[in-house]
Amino acid sequence: MKDASSPTPPMAIDLRGISKSFGTVQANKDIYFSVPQGTIHGIVGENGAGKSTLMSILYGFYEADSGEIYIDGKLTRIRNSTDAIAAGIGMVHQHFMLVENFTVLENIILGAESGAMLSRSIADATTEAERLEEEFGLHVDLHARIDEIPVGQQQRVETIKALYRGARILILDEPTGVLTPQEADQLFDILRSLRDKGVTVIIITHKLREIMDLTDNVSVMRQGQIVANVKTSETSKEELAELMVGRKIRMDLDKTAADPKETLIEIKHLGLIDEQQIKRLEDITFEVHSGEIVGIAGVSGNGQSELLEILSGMRPCSKGEAHINGLTITPSQHSNPGEVRHASIAHVPEDRLKRGLIPRFSAGESAILGYHNNPEYNGAILSKAEAIKKHCLHLMDAFDVRPNHPALKSANFSGGNQQKLILAREMDPDPKVLLVGQPTRGVDIGAIEFIHKQIIAMRDRGSAVLLVSGELDELISLADRIVVMFDGRIVGEVNAAEADERTLGLMMANAHQEDEYKEATHG
Amino acid sequence: MEFALTDILSILAATIRVSTPLIFAAMAGIFSERSGIVDISLEGKLLAGAFAAASVAAVTGSPWLGLLAAIVVNMLLSLIHGFASITHNGDQVVSGVAINIIVSGLTVVLGMAWFHRAGQTPTLPSDARFMPIHLPGTEALSHIPILGDIYTKLISGHNLLVYVAFLSVAVTWWVLFKTRFGLRLRAVGENPNAVDTAGISVAFLRYRAVLIAGILTGIGGTYISIAQNASFIRDMSAGQGYIALAAMIFGKWKPLPAMFACFLFGFLDALAMRLQGVSLPYVGEIPVQFIQASPYILTVILLAGFVGRAVAPKADGVPYVKER
Numbered sequence: 139m140k141d142a143s144s145p146t147p148p149m150a151i152d153l154r155g156i157s158k159s160f161g162t163v164q165a166n167k168d169i170y171f172s173v174p175q176g177t178i179h180g181i182v183g184e185n186g187a188g189k190s191t192l193m194s195i196l197y198g199f200y201e202a203d204s205g206e207i208y209i210d211g212k213l214t215r216i217r218n219s220t221d222a223i224a225a226g227i228g229m230v231h232q233h234f235m236l237v238e239n240f241t242v243l244e245n246i247i248l249g250a251e252s253g254a255m256l257s258r259s260i261a262d263a264t265t266e267a268e269r270l271e272e273e274f275g276l277h278v279d280l281h282a283r284i285d286e287i288p289v290g291q292q293q294r295v296e297t298i299k300a301l302y303r304g305a306r307i308l309i310l311d312e313p314t315g316v317l318t319p320q321e322a323d324q325l326f327d328i329l330r331s332l333r334d335k336g337v338t339v340i341i342i343t344h345k346l347r348e349i350m351d352l353t354d355n356v357s358v359m360r361q362g363q364i365v366a367n368v369k370t371s372e373t374s375k376e377e378l379a380e381l382m383v384g385r386k387i388r389m390d391l392d393k394t395a396a397d398p399k400e401t402l403i404e405i406k407h408l409g410l411i412d413e414q415q416i417k418r419l420e421d422i423t424f425e426v427h428s429g430e431i432v433g434i435a436g437v438s439g440n441g442q443s444e445l446l447e448i449l450s451g452m453r454p455c456s457k458g459e460a461h462i463n464g465l466t467i468t469p470s471q472h473s474n475p476g477e478v479r480h481a482s483i484a485h486v487p488e489d490r491l492k493r494g495l496i497p498r499f500s501a502g503e504s505a506i507l508g509y510h511n512n513p514e515y516n517g518a519i520l521s522k523a524e525a526i527k528k529h530c531l532h533l534m535d536a537f538d539v540r541p542n543h544p545a546l547k548s549a550n551f552s553g554g555n556q557q558k559l560i561l562a563r564e565m566d567p568d569p570k571v572l573l574v575g576q577p578t579r580g581v582d583i584g585a586i587e588f589i590h591k592q593i594i595a596m597r598d599r600g601s602a603v604l605l606v607s608g609e610l611d612e613l614i615s616l617a618d619r620i621v622v623m624f625d626g627r628i629v630g631e632v633n634a635a636e637a638d639e640r641t642l643g644l645m646m647a648n649a650h651q652e653d654e655y656k657e658a659t660h661g
Numbered sequence: 662m663e664f665a666l667t668d669i670l671s672i673l674a675a676t677i678r679v680s681t682p683l684i685f686a687a688m689a690g691i692f693s694e695r696s697g698i699v700d701i702s703l704e705g706k707l708l709a710g711a712f713a714a715a716s717v718a719a720v721t722g723s724p725w726l727g728l729l730a731a732i733v734v735n736m737l738l739s740l741i742h743g744f745a746s747i748t749h750n751g752d753q754v755v756s757g758v759a760i761n762i763i764v765s766g767l768t769v770v771l772g773m774a775w776f777h778r779a780g781q782t783p784t785l786p787s788d789a790r791f792m793p794i795h796l797p798g799t800e801a802l803s804h805i806p807i808l809g810d811i812y813t814k815l816i817s818g819h820n821l822l823v824y825v826a827f828l829s830v831a832v833t834w835w836v837l838f839k840t841r842f843g844l845r846l847r848a849v850g851e852n853p854n855a856v857d858t859a860g861i862s863v864a865f866l867r868y869r870a871v872l873i874a875g876i877l878t879g880i881g882g883t884y885i886s887i888a889q890n891a892s893f894i895r896d897m898s899a900g901q902g903y904i905a906l907a908a909m910i911f912g913k914w915k916p917l918p919a920m921f922a923c924f925l926f927g928f929l930d931a932l933a934m935r936l937q938g939v940s941l942p943y944v945g946e947i948p949v950q951f952i953q954a955s956p957y958i959l960t961v962i963l964l965a966g967f968v969g970r971a972v973a974p975k976a977d978g979v980p981y982v983k984e985r
Contacts, residue, residue, distance in 0.1 A: 195856075220860035235855040237848045238975070248848050249859025251841040259841065299859075498917065 139175070148211025148384070150175040150307050150338035151196070157190055157273045164190040166583035167362040169205070173355070175306075178329060180349040180370070184358030184582030185380055186552050189342045190232075192359070193309050197229045198222040209307070228300025232311040236293050238285040242278055242295050244265065250303050263302065270301050276329050288319035297328065307338045314348060314543035318437055319610065320579065326352050346375040347611075356403045358382055383584045392593055396454035396618035398427035402463050402571050402602035409457030410444050410626075418444045421456070428570070431593065431603040433634065435610065437646050441626035442606045443488055446575050447502040449604070450485035451478040463570045463602075475617030479508055488575030494560040502530040502544035505563050530632035538588060554585035561589060565596060572596055575606045590616055610639045624648040663741075670814045672931050677815070677823060678889060680927030681790065682707060682898075684826040685881030686905030687912070687919045688833045695914060696870030696984060697850040697976040701757030702747060704902025705764035706735045710882015712768040715893035716775065718789045727789070727887050732879035735908055738764070739875030740868075747867045748804040750980035768907040769895045782886075791820040791888035810928065822884040827860035829877060834916040846870055850974035853981040862979045878902075900957075905962040929956045 149172040152425045156169040166188045183189045195202045198216045207214050209225045216222050222229075236245050243260060245266055251259040264280060272276055278291045287295075293313060300308055310329075314322040325334050329339050329352065343349060344465065349356050352372060358366040358381040366381050402450035403426035412441045419441045426432045434442050449460060451473035459656070460467040465481040467473050478485065487493035495504035506515050506526055515526050530544035537558040548556060557577065565572065578586040593616060597603050607613050613620050614637050622630045622645040630645045679750045693700035710731035718727030734908045738760055740746040769780035776782050796817040802809045837843040846868055849856045853863045885901070904926050912919030933952035938945045 199858075208852050218860065219858050229858070231858065234860040235852070237855050239851060240848065244844060247862045248844060248855065249843070254841050256839055256844055283917075383662070413907060517948045 143570075149173060149208065150177075150210060151340070152208035152211070153196075154206045154208070155190075155342050156192065156195060156202045156207070158195060158200060158202050161494055166195070166202070169484060171357060171364055171367070173208070173340060173522040175338050176333055176336045176339065177354040178333050179353055180353035180356040181340065181342045181359060182344060182349055182356060182378060184344070184584070185554065186582070187359040187382070188362040189359050190311060191362075193229070193340070195221065196592060197309060214660065218224055221305050223305075226304060226306040227309065228297075228303060228305025228307070230296040230300065230307040230311065231292060232313075234296055234314065236292060236295060237283045240281060240404050241281055241283055242287070242298075244281045244446050245284060245295055246280075246299050246478060247300050261335055266302060267298055269530055270298050273335070274301070275328055289316045290318070290324070292575045293317070293325065294328070301337075306336070307340070308332065309340045309342070311342045312344070313341065314343065314345060315608075316438070318336055318647050322348070327623035330439075338560060344612075346378050349378065351377060360384060379583060383582070385584075393615075395599070396430045396597070400428050401425050402428050403604060404461045404530075405449075405458070406460070407458035408445070410441075410448065410453075410454055410458055412444075412587055415535070417626055419448075419455070422626075422628055424621055424628065424631070426571075426602040426604050428600050428602050429597055430619070431597050431605055431617045433605045433607060433613035433620040434623055435607070435613050435620050435642055436623035438608055440623045443575070444483070444626075445623075446488065446604075446606055449478075450483070450487075450573055451475045456472055461583060475508065476511075482567070482569045482572040483573065484567065486560055486564050486572070486574040487567055488579075490553070490556055490560055491549075496557060497549035499548050500545050501539075501548055501551065501559060502526045503610055504548040505530040505533050505544070505559060507563070509563070509567075533559065533562035533566055536566070537592070552582075553583040558585060560590065561592060564596070565592060568599070570599075570601055572601055572603045574603065577605070578607075578609065578612060586612075587620050610642055610659065613637075613642075614639070622646055626659075664695050667814070667939045668812060668935075668940060670810060671710075672928070675931035676924060676935060677819065679930045680890070680923045681823050681826045682881040682885050682901050683905045683908055683923035683927060684920055684925040685829060685877045685884065686902050686934050686939035687909045687923050688829050688916060689877035689881070690906055691837070691914055691916060692870045692877070693874040694909070695850045695974055696846050696867045697853060697974060697979065697981070698746055698867055698871055699753040699757065699978040700742070700744070700871070700874055701806075701903055701906065702738065702902075702932050703874075704760035704898055704900065705736055705757075706875065706878035706881045707763075708768060708896065708898040709738055709885035709904045710735050710879040711897055712764075712772065712782070712882075713879075714883035715785070715886035716772075718775070718785055718887050719783045720791045720894075724784075724791050726882045728880065731883040732876050735876035735879035735966045736872050737883065739871040743868050743871045745968060746980065747864050747871070748888075749879055750982055753978050753980075761864045763897060768893070772893065772895070775985070779897040784892045785887060787882060789887065790891060791822050791884070793818050793820050802866055820884075820888045822880060824889050825880060826884075829880075830916050830920045837916065842869075847974070850976055853976050857981070857983070866964055867981075878952070904956060904960065906966060908957070910973075911963050913972070928954045929959060 153169055154173040156166055158166040168426065169192060181189050194200050196207065196216065198218045198221050201217055207216055214225050216225060235249065237535055238533045243263055245596050247259045267280055276294045276453045278287065278294045284292060297308070307655045313325060317325065322621060331340055341353065344577055353370045353395065356368055356370050356373065356378065357364050358378060360382060366398065406423050408419055408422040409616050412418050436442050448455045448467065448488060449462060452475060454469065455467060456469050462483055463481050465473060465478065465483065493508060506529065527544045531542060534542040539555050539558045539562065552561065561577065574593065577589050580588065593603060605613065605617055614634055617634045620634050620642065621628055622642060624646060629648055686707055689699050690703055713734040714727035714731040717730035718724050742756050742760060748751040771778040772782060799813050799817050803813045837847060845856060845861055846959050848862055849866045852939040856866065857863050886895060890897070906925065907923035908926055909919045911922040933955065936947055936952055938946070
């Protein structure tokens with residue numbers, strides 16, 4: 139880089155006119171994009187804006203229809219991951235590309251072995267991986283199995299994997315989605331130290347706070363195109379949000395103070411031991427009142443999903459009791475989703491593609507799921523197609539679902555529109571209790587704003603809302619009270635008005651786990 | 662009645678003989694399924710191998726050419742299975758069953774056309790078969806009590822392919838757990854995405870795995886028709902491919918436990934042969950049908966969770982399609 143003949147070093151990445159379409163969908167359109175060496179570059183955009191496609195092209199998962207890629211000033215053809223690795227590009231995928239029953243070390247050497255025999259590869263890799271861990275603070279036990287280490291460390295393994303293959307350009311796709319705020323901060327420290335050692339980092343995220351904290355430059359994508367390239371120091375969250383959506387966005391919710399009235403959800407000492415005899419929930423006790431939104435915070439997998447499943451009648455509990463709007467659930471008195479719905483309790487499941495709707499069904503059919511036995515939609519033999527269509531159009535109208543075609547397959551709607559359809563279905567009967575899991579996961583900013591407003595309107599009409607979410611921003615701005623869960627127990631409760639991400643994050647990680655973590659990383 | 666050492670040894674020796682094709686097929690299954698390709702066509706491949714070996718040995722008089730033919734035929738069948746399930750992401754069970762049905766019919770049709778013996782191949786002379794070999798020292802050791810008997814009656818006196826079966830278990834273990842190829846093979850059966858993003862071809866790896874399965878079932882089929890027997894008889898594999906599949910699952914997709922599972926099934930089979938017509942104290946004569954059914958009953962009991970859950974490779978049976 140200190141070559142006298144080229145006073146300015148070439149761009150680490152220089153994309154010229156990249157286009158890619160899938161069928162009739164143009165995912166990337168004439169993209170020009172460059173990243174200087176040794177910088178951290180952010181890419182933001184709504185879901186479906188084409189960020190992931192662009193990075194997949196760079197990593198050789200897809201080949202662009204047209205356009206040129208220059209890496210370090212050299213025209214490079216990237217047809218597959220092998221080409222990308224050879225060009226010095228490494229990627230940390232959103233869903234980790236790790237073999238779960240392999241050790242950390244085996245995952246690191248996979249595809250980059252030093253010979254046909256494993257023993258030599260392992261010896262070589264141990265030395266090199268230890269050096270990388272030391273140099274960049276990527277501490278992780280090399281001999282632990284992947285499924286035995288926390289998600290934050292799995293992500294470090296992905297990073298070590300990339301560096302072990304000689305990556306000088308590191309792409310991270312939504313790296314903080316699965317991390318606690320503390321783990322995210324540790325990741326950012328690592329990324330900064332990588333940048334200081336000359337590694338170019340590209341980070342895809344939809345969290346604007348991270349962009350502002352971490353990056354040197356940021357590109358905004360909208361509808362497959364890059365709409366802006368700006369220096370991070372010269373922009374603001376508000377401006378970025380506006381660029382992403384194409385119109386002004388209110389970052390703060392307009393919300394009056396809660397006016398809690400009678401108790402609608404009362405949970406006492408609820409416990410769950412699952413089929414493998416593992417304790418999933420223990421001694422859960424709290425209440426939700428009419429006219430109140432209670433949020434549940436926690437790193438995913440700490441019992442929130444199970445709690446929602448019990449309350450919505452999807453699985454029985456093993457201890458304690460729950461009273462929801464007159465319905466009682468105890469270990470001996472099971473409920474089921476039909477009965478729950480009948481008691482004016484609506485449920486928006488966490489996983490919309492598995493439980494919220496049926497991807498292969500038309501939107502009209504998905505819009506009556508759970509209400510499909512209703513005589514309104516059911517004739518003696520055939521279902522009443524006209525009534526279903528009318529109902530679906532009504533829901534689509536009320537919740538601005540686009541396109542408003544009831545006959546279109548559910549799978550063909552974007553994530554945000556699928557979610558709006560499910561929310562419309564569940565909120566349309568005006569239930570007394572709304573159980574809602576991850577209402578805005580994978581939903582774009584414009585739709586998030588809308589969904590939040592609807593949930594608050596529901597509260598203001600006197601419903602009780604129980605909200606499970608992995609987004610701390612969302613919990614803090616939407617909920618009135620926040621209950622924090624860790625390892626199947628409630629470890630704290632805070633008033634949302636007084637909550638901040640740091641304290642919530644510490645509660646979510648629970649102090650004693652933090653200690654173990656330190657031992658594991660410094661041991 | 663008294664069970665003497667010779668009885669026990671003869672049952673154990675029979676166990677080894679009966680288990681041999683199971684071991685080949687189980688190792689073939691391990692290679693295939695560890696790479697993520699369910700191979701229900703082990704049965705058909707054993708049968709095809711048996712037919713190819715017996716036919717070529719009958720025509721050429723050479724057991725070695727018979728073995729080679731069986732291996733080549735089974736590699737071709739593996740390629741068909743691979744073409745359907747790896748290249749075209751077809752359903753692996755359907756493709757496997759199709760192979761079983763085709764082989765079951767085709768061996769009879771070709772047998773009739775070539776040898777005019779109602780689907781059987783001609784009975785082979787000894788020099789066209791793999792005959793029992795006597796390990797060195799059999800003579801000298803045979804006079805030592807017990808140990809000598811064990812050596813001469815149990816360890817020595819099998820045909821070459823039996824020893825190859827034992828070797829194949831060791832080699833399978835070594836390849837899977839000690840080599841780069843094995844690491845990648847196990848990875849592709851667990852998470853093909855990880856393999857693809859590491860710059861390794863998922864399809865090429867899986868093709869190599871099913872080809873190895875073809876080689877191993879080829880040897881297993883050869884054993885059935887020209888080592889254990891002296892000709893091909895229609896449907897002579899008689900469900901051994903399925904039993905091997907069960908043994909592989911029972912052995913949790915690991916070579917050594919799978920081998921012992923094969924021995925267990927082989928032992929029941931050997932016992933069944935030995936107990937035919939024998940009257941046991943207190944029990945009386947056990948119906949032959951019951952004894953013959955016992956390996957299958959055992960399979961059901963074992964697979965119904967008697968031995969703890971068998972966890973298959975995560976991507977086993979799932980075609981690899983790059984997600985959008």
